Amino acid sequence: MVGLATVFGAGGGTSSYKEIEETDIILLWGSNAREAHPIYFHHLMQGLQNGARMYAVDPRRTSSSKFADLWLGLELGSDVALANTVANYIITNDLHNKDFIAHSTTGFDAFVESVREYTLERGEELTGVPAAAIAEMARAYATAETAQILWTLGITEHHNAVDNVLSLCNLALLTGHIGKWGSGLVPLRGQNNVQGGGDMGALPNKLPGFQDVSDPDHRAKFEAVYGRPIPPDEGLHLTLMFEAMERGEIIAAYVIGENPADSEADIAHARKLLRGLELLVVQDIFLTRTAELADVVLPASVGWAECDGTVTSSERRVQRVRAAVTPPGQAHHDQDILRDLAHRMGYPEWGDPTPEDLWEELRHLSPMHAGMTYQRLEDESGLQWPCPDIDHPGSPFLHGWLWEDDLGGRAGAPFSAVVAQGPKEELTVEFPLRLTTGRALDSFNTGVQSGAMNSPIRYGNALDMNPVDVARLNLADGETVRVSSPRGSVTMPIRVQPDIPVGLTFTTYHFPELVDINLLTNDAWDKRSGTAEFKAASIRVEKLVSA
Amino acid sequence: MTVLEPRSTETLVSLTIDGRPVTVAAGQTVLDACSAAGVDTPTLCYAENLTPVNACRVCVVEHEGSRTLIPSCSRKAEEGMEIKTNSERVRHSRKMVLEFLGSGVDMSQATQLHSWMEEYGADPSRYGPDAERINEPVKIQDDLYIRDYDKCVLCYKCVEACGDDAQLTFAIAVSGRGFGARISTEYDVTLPDSACVYCGNCVGVCPTGAIQFKTEFDLRQAEQWKPEEQTITQTICSYCGVGCNLEMHVQDNTIVKVTSPSDHSVTHGHLCIKGRFGWTYVQPTINRK
Numbered sequence: 001m002v003g004l005a006t007v008f009g010a011g012g013g014t015s016s017y018k019e020i021e022e023t024d025i026i027l028l029w030g031s032n033a034r035e036a037h038p039i040y041f042h043h044l045m046q047g048l049q050n051g052a053r054m055y056a057v058d059p060r061r062t063s064s065s066k067f068a069d070l071w072l073g074l075e076l077g078s079d080v081a082l083a084n085t086v087a088n089y090i091i092t093n094d095l096h097n098k099d100f101i102a103h104s105t106t107g108f109d110a111f112v113e114s115v116r117e118y119t120l121e122r123g124e125e126l127t128g129v130p131a132a133a134i135a136e137m138a139r140a141y142a143t144a145e146t147a148q149i150l151w152t153l154g155i156t157e158h159h160n161a162v163d164n165v166l167s168l169c170n171l172a173l174l175t176g177h178i179g180k181w182g183s184g185l186v187p188l189r190g191q192n193n194v195q196g197g198g199d200m201g202a203l204p205n206k207l208p209g210f211q212d213v214s215d216p217d218h219r220a221k222f223e224a225v226y227g228r229p230i231p232p233d234e235g236l237h238l239t240l241m242f243e244a245m246e247r248g249e250i251i252a253a254y255v256i257g258e259n260p261a262d263s264e265a266d267i268a269h270a271r272k273l274l275r276g277l278e279l280l281v282v283q284d285i286f287l288t289r290t291a292e293l294a295d296v297v298l299p300a301s302v303g304w305a306e307c308d309g310t311v312t313s314s315e316r317r318v319q320r321v322r323a324a325v326t327p328p329g330q331a332h333h334d335q336d337i338l339r340d341l342a343h344r345m346g347y348p349e350w351g352d353p354t355p356e357d358l359w360e361e362l363r364h365l366s367p368m369h370a371g372m373t374y375q376r377l378e379d380e381s382g383l384q385w386p387c388p389d390i391d392h393p394g395s396p397f398l399h400g401w402l403w404e405d406d407l408g409g410r411a412g413a414p415f416s417a418v419v420a421q422g423p424k425e426e427l428t429v430e431f432p433l434r435l436t437t438g439r440a441l442d443s444f445n446t447g448v449q450s451g452a453m454n455s456p457i458r459y460g461n462a463l464d465m466n467p468v469d470v471a472r473l474n475l476a477d478g479e480t481v482r483v484s485s486p487r488g489s490v491t492m493p494i495r496v497q498p499d500i501p502v503g504l505t506f507t508t509y510h511f512p513e514l515v516d517i518n519l520l521t522n523d524a525w526d527k528r529s530g531t532a533e534f535k536a537a538s539i540r541v542e543k544l545v546s547a
Numbered sequence: 548m549t550v551l552e553p554r555s556t557e558t559l560v561s562l563t564i565d566g567r568p569v570t571v572a573a574g575q576t577v578l579d580a581c582s583a584a585g586v587d588t589p590t591l592c593y594a595e596n597l598t599p600v601n602a603c604r605v606c607v608v609e610h611e612g613s614r615t616l617i618p619s620c621s622r623k624a625e626e627g628m629e630i631k632t633n634s635e636r637v638r639h640s641r642k643m644v645l646e647f648l649g650s651g652v653d654m655s656q657a658t659q660l661h662s663w664m665e666e667y668g669a670d671p672s673r674y675g676p677d678a679e680r681i682n683e684p685v686k687i688q689d690d691l692y693i694r695d696y697d698k699c700v701l702c703y704k705c706v707e708a709c710g711d712d713a714q715l716t717f718a719i720a721v722s723g724r725g726f727g728a729r730i731s732t733e734y735d736v737t738l739p740d741s742a743c744v745y746c747g748n749c750v751g752v753c754p755t756g757a758i759q760f761k762t763e764f765d766l767r768q769a770e771q772w773k774p775e776e777q778t779i780t781q782t783i784c785s786y787c788g789v790g791c792n793l794e795m796h797v798q799d800n801t802i803v804k805v806t807s808p809s810d811h812s813v814t815h816g817h818l819c820i821k822g823r824f825g826w827t828y829v830q831p832t833i834n835r836k
Contacts, residue, residue: 017789017812017813018812036787037787037788037789038744038746038789038819038820038821039789039791039813039814039817039818039819039822040789042713042714042815042817045715049711067715188787188788188789189787189788190787190788191786191787191788192783192784192785192786192787192788192790193788194788195788285828286828302785302829303785304782304783304784304785305782305785305795305802305826305829306829311783311790312790313783313788313789313790313813314788314789314790315790317790317813319783319790319792320781320782320783321782321783322780322781322782323780324778324780324782324795324797324802325795325797325800325801325802325829326800381792381811381812382790441744441819441820441821442745442820442821443821444786444787444821444825448828449785449786449825449828450786450821450825450828451828452827452828452830453820453821453824453825453827453828454689454690454691454827455691455745455820455824456688456689456690456691456738456739456745457739457743457744457745457820
């Protein structure tokens with residue numbers, strides 16, 4: 001989101017799902033959408049059936065990659081090198097969109113310089129992808145009438161996540177594949193309301209509707225409604241919060257619907273910091289591992305099945321959730337818990353708003369939501385922001401201003417010179433294998449929700465390894481091994497998986513109660529996005545010595 | 548420079564349904580025209596989120612000038628068509644189709660068909676008690692869904708949803724010929740050993756209960772399945788960020804199954820294993836105390 005906001009001024013996916021059905025070229029980059037976003041993949045497969053060609057860029061030959069015309073199995077973490085090589089090839093072969101670049105972008109000359117060293121030969125050396133494959137993808141993308149780049153955590157869970165995103169944005173600016181129907185940049189969001197959370201101002205530097213907290217006019221608008229001054233300083237994102245805990249600057253935390261005691265990278269360290277807090281309040285639907293550490297647990301109801309409200313999807317579609325069942329026991333709706341808390345803290349003005357009352361307040365404070373009444377969300381099966389007034393149909397795609405004669409009064413979108421860096425953690429003699437993590441089709445995150453389903457296709461907590469590595473270590477399929485990184489060590493079974501390249505291993509993070517995989521992952525993180533490098537740690541796999 | 552907008556074509560076609568003039572968009576079917584004219588048409592193998600396969604022939608209508616009856620679900624509406632939906636020939640054909648299906652298959656849970664059987668006077672029992680049945684026990688291999696081949700009318704909907712109409716998984720197809728034809732995985736292996744990804748989109752389109760949610764099956768076995776007491780609430784899936792629309796079917800404050808509206812732009816009625824089956828954690832009695 002930080003990368004997209006830097007280039008285009010808005011941190012949202014640019015395109016509608018329908019557009020992938022009508023596009024010509026698809027670059028699926030660091031995303032296993034077939035398993036992580038299966039219904040989006042339906043739209044994508046429709047596009048393939050309609051004649052689109054797909055290039056899959058992923059260190060693993062994922063189930064999604066198998067639907068591609070070409071799989072580019074790059075070295076883990078060499079995404080910027082590949083993107084820069086593609087850019088250089090497009091420029092040196094005169095395939096870039098010169099009219100668009102002149103009219104709609106800035107910083108092109110410096111960008112040309114920055115990618116000059118990324119020749120096909122150098123690109124092949126840095127990424128491990130054959131030069132001919134890089135050239136084919138570059139040519140297909142540049143010469144297509146419409147083309148989209150899709151990505152997920154394979155791009156963003158790296159220490160240089162923002163650089164990765166910026167390097168993909170460069171490709172769109174180079175070719176003009178942005179701001180028109182069928183073309184765009186599509187980050188697929190991992191959680192059902194991660195887009196909505198950002199929209200509602202759950203970011204350290206934003207008020208609802210992506211309005212800057214540092215802007216006095218924006219603050220004044222909210223202060224007039226809230227009747228209280230709003231601090232002008234930026235807050236902290238999650239990673240910085242943990243660093244502040246370490247320095248003793250944060251001594252209390254109120255955690256709502258998040259399980260950091262299982263989900264953070266370098267988890268032993270994160271748990272120690274949570275335990276060291278003077279006060280930890282956890283509001284959740286389960287007694288999660290984080291809740292077990294808490295001084296106070298507030299049982300909450302299930303947002304999508306027991307409450308009314310809205311969520312926002314990866315195509316910026318705001319949709320209604322509705323209560324289908326009543327919550328058990330002492331569980332209460334989040335907004336009721338917060339209301340009671342506000343009243344007890346001496347703020348009776350909070351009143352007793354319904355979810356729709358809260359939405360109406362938002363609608364009058366956030367211009368991009370202004371046209372979205374509950375009635376319209378109901379009648380029109382959701383609406384895509386921006387939707388600035390009651391007659392506005394919503395926005396299927398973003399950044400059409402790039403094609404307007406006066407750029408809608410804005411400055412052009414900037415190219416970004418980005419230097420390739422590998423993963424933070426180098427391979428060593430002691431830790432010679434790469435570990436990357438991800439999702440499996442039938443499971444989700446730390447398994448808090450998906451764990452209750454008895455899935456017949458769940459293969460569990462195995463470490464996927466290439467047969468060559470398995471043979472070299474004299475291991476057998478299913479054998480339990482010790483897996484160690486510089487931070488910790490776990491025991492888990494291995495699974496022989498020919499789709500994993502030699503030297504790379506993979507596992508999911510869905511089963512923390514079976515394997516505490518985040519004991520191994522690296523918490524090196526991107527200063528700009530706050531995302532840790534879950535995707536690349538160095539590990540060693542050893543045979544267990546039988547007693 | 549030009550901004551490319553969504554492609555759209557809106558040519559209109561005029562025809563008559565039982566003498567009444569109707570206008571639909573070019574590309575719409577005779578069935579769409581019948582619906583626009585307010586005519587209820589029986590369908591079995593048709594679904595609005597699947598490509599018609601013309602397997603069941605229960606939706607046939609009479610087209611002035613055609614030698615044979617035409618399937619309304621797949622035939623595109625044409626300018627000047629004269630369609631009869633209630634002629635003796637149409638009624639007789641629909642009656643025979645429903646009777647033949649009913650004579651060999653257990654249609655007790657195909658509730659939508661019951662009113663049509665009444666409408667056309669279809670009486671499968673007149674073919675006698677000896678009409679052949681598959682007569683095999685219900686396949687229960689996991690906690691998500693069951694297969695009851697006695698209820699299968701071979702409408703192909705599950706095959707299409709698993710294949711190129713939605714999932715592109717191709718875990719199932721029709722194997723065998725004639726009365727031996729049946730829906731099968733490759734070499735009849737169990738579902739977890741097949742390509743099946745347990746999206747349940749086959750369950751979502753099955754018109755007869757031959758493929759059925761295990762939750763529904765268990766309640767029916769216990770004679771506790773009470774559709775008349777169930778509420779259906781639309782909400783959004785709690786897993787990834789695609790934002791799939793769910794219809795929560797709730798009985799006694801308990802979720803009993805999940806479907807998706809086939810006319811929604813996000814899902815077209817199709818879900819993945821998490822959306823369709825991943826709601827178990829909400830059930831208070833099981834997981835939240």
